Amino acid sequence: xxxxxxxxxxxxxxxxxxxxxxxxxxxxxxxxxxxxxxxxxxxxxxxxxxxxxxxxxxxxxxxxxxxxxxxxxxxxxxxxxxxxxxxxxxxxxxxxxxxxxxxxxxxxxxxxxxxxxxxxxxxxxxxxxxxxxxxxxxxxxxxxxxxxxxxxxxxxxxxxxxxxxxxxxxxxxxxxxxxxxxxx
Numbered sequence: 001x002x003x004x005x006x007x008x009x010x011x012x013x014x015x016x017x018x019x020x021x022x023x024x025x026x027x028x029x030x031x032x033x034x035x036x037x038x039x040x041x042x043x044x045x046x047x048x049x050x051x052x053x054x055x056x057x058x059x060x061x062x063x064x065x066x067x068x069x070x071x072x073x074x075x076x077x078x079x080x081x082x083x084x085x086x087x088x089x090x091x092x093x094x095x096x097x098x099x100x101x102x103x104x105x106x107x108x109x110x111x112x113x114x115x116x117x118x119x120x121x122x123x124x125x126x127x128x129x130x131x132x133x134x135x136x137x138x139x140x141x142x143x144x145x146x147x148x149x150x151x152x153x154x155x156x157x158x159x160x161x162x163x164x165x166x167x168x169x170x171x172x173x174x175x176x177x178x179x180x181x182x183x184x
Contacts, residue, residue, distance in 0.1 A: 003174060006033045006046055010182035013132070014174035015044060016167065042136045044171070048182075051127045057081045060093040060120045063131055067116065073099035084119065086175055091122035094172070096165055098138065113139035115161055117168040121175065126183035132175065134168045 003012035004021075019035040019042070028034050036043040054062045060081055068076045078097040086092040095118045115138050121130040138161065 003176070004035075007048075007182055010177070010179040011046070011130075012174075012176050012178060013046065014171055016042075016171065019044060040136070042134065045131070045133045045135070047131045047133075049129045049131060051122065051124065051129045056083075056091070057093060059122070059129070060095045060118065063120055063129065064095050064097055064116065064118055067118065067133065068099050071099055071101045071114075073101050075100040084169065084172065086119075086121055086173055088177060089121045089175070090124060091120075092172075093120045094118070094169065095120070096161075113137070115164055117165055119168070119172045119175075121172075123177070123183065126180065128183050130175075132172050134164065134171075136164050 004015040005012050015035050016037075018037045018039065020038070022028055022034040022036055022043075031048045033046040034043060035045075049063075052059050052062055061078065064076070064078065076097060076099045078095060081093060081095045084092045084094045095116075097116045097118070099114050099116055101114050115134070115136045117134040117136075119132040121132065122128075123130065
């Protein structure tokens, strides 16, 4: 499968098959590229942020906590953090965690248990942190709008965590920066 161009070709990555570019359907912030699957309720987000002052795993935890805040997740759990190798990236880390998230502000009783796999790719020469994240359902609340997603039963949406992590790592290892003027 050919690599998916990001930010007008300045970056690229191999996005899983079946995921579509959300910017074709709704507005996406300029610093993000968002892809989602209508059949699995999974999404992949690539985001360029200003580098944070925290170092290594602490920076990765910080970004995970920021994501939890954005998702209005009251319950989060970090399962692991590790260093990873990505060609051309001087510092790269992967965090595997879980967040309880209600879609579309549906309320606490509609929270879904979501696997969050987050890669922090640091580009210190340009004071940038690039986040690549996978959001995949582990358990869908029967009150969630996702429970009737395209006629698929909630149990069918749940992912195999280890397989999702392995596939995410393979995807992240295809990431490339083609044009550093994007950071100027």
